[in-house]
Amino acid sequence: MGDKGMVIVGAGEAGVRAAFALRERGYQGTVTLIGDEPHLPYERPPLSKGSEEAGTVRAIVASERFAEAGITFLRGQRAISLDLARHALRLEAGEILSYERLLLATGAAPRRFPGLATSDRIHVLRTVEDASAIRRHMREDGRVAILGGGFIGLELAAMGRKLGTAVTLFEAQPRVLMRGVPEKLALALQARHAAEGVELLCGVGIETIADGESGVTIGFADGRRIEVDAVVVGIGAQPNTRLAAEAGLAIDNGIAVDRHLATSDPHIFAAGDCCSFPVTAYGGRRVRLESWRNAQEQGSVAAANMLGEAASFDAVPWFWSDQYDLTLQVAGLSDGATSTVGRTLSPEAEILFHLDAEGRLLAASGLGPGGAVARDIRLAEMLIARGTRADPAALADPSVKLKSLL
């Protein structure tokens, strides 16, 4: 390749993985990684989890690895415009970088509650700054409201309870985790949150949120009001597409890429939370995922294709969530499933397998303490990838090793 080199915008999971994957594949030209946060790249999942090292920031790679691998990391620098014809990227500070191939790994930004500005008391959660601002309210005598019963909201509720904070969680839908998690497991999680003392209000309409001097007042559609120290809004995220959209790249619920993760400009790739892609294991349906492993895997495939390979991205979607001592893991996409088979591993650990009309395994969701469901979910992922028609009786019987079905 020429000497313009490889440029990556966004130093999160996807961007960092891609930068190192370029070197692991023997690329010798320049690799420039641009990130607008003032930190070394860090992992986001711990930000919402009450794990033992609460408050510490875990780096994605040790800082010296950038120099060792010959990766130029431009920290705290924002890319502001992209000229497709000139293969040029402009940074906020004025610098212009030319690229042979460009990767957009710009991630996603939290959705805001309509009409509600963030403040000392109103927060969203994406960055380490957000996390430490939220933690300041997670005190023993504190009272926090969480808007949204998605993963981040539920994990924060668990963290709050662990730290002794009074937590009220609102979900507009009739139950938490409406998207992507089967009802049975969502209800089991709800029951656990209730047992831990979280006040859980589902199907509740919020009328007003008043950010005052000494607290935030939330008014409900039914006239009730509550007062809290702080509010965390956890109602999803939207892909950071502005740079791509302004340059004229195709956008479709994220930067639209093909199965090689190429955008509508063949010199430009996209990976991670910012992109939507055809999910080959599910008939090429276009999806956008917000998942840590997906970001890494797409970063590696994008790197291969930036170097001229034609690798297809065909991983089965997978994610996890930790709440209290429970871990939820989901492999695959259950939309289109016509039947569900349960496998009970222990009184606290269960897996649900979702099958299509032909008996093919589409997805598996597991909930249990620690690593209880991990092995079976991983094996289910392999069965899904192979398009296996699995015998429901074998799936339901915990004494049948799933490995034997491979």
Next chain:
Amino acid sequence: MSTWIDVCDKDEIDEEDVIRFDHAGKSYAVYRSPEDSFHATDGHCTHENVHLADGLVMDDIIECPKHNGRFNYKTGQAKGAPVCVNLKTYAVKVDGGRVFIQVG
């Protein structure tokens, strides 16, 4: 000083599988490979403090149950993101149908 510690009966570990073994305040993972050889590593992943015994063994690889970080359990080598620190390995012998690991 290093000593051989009795872990378990050979048949308590399935082929291509792993068990947890705790001894003197430390935790280990003891493996039986598809070729019927026995191996041992530190019990916890080098990414987070998660026990590997719930993970999946495939050929020479143990996959961490938490985020699927992969190690070669024969050499301890970390096989890439998210794990970058190798696992410590321990010598293993089978004597009279019992599995022993060398610690210390």
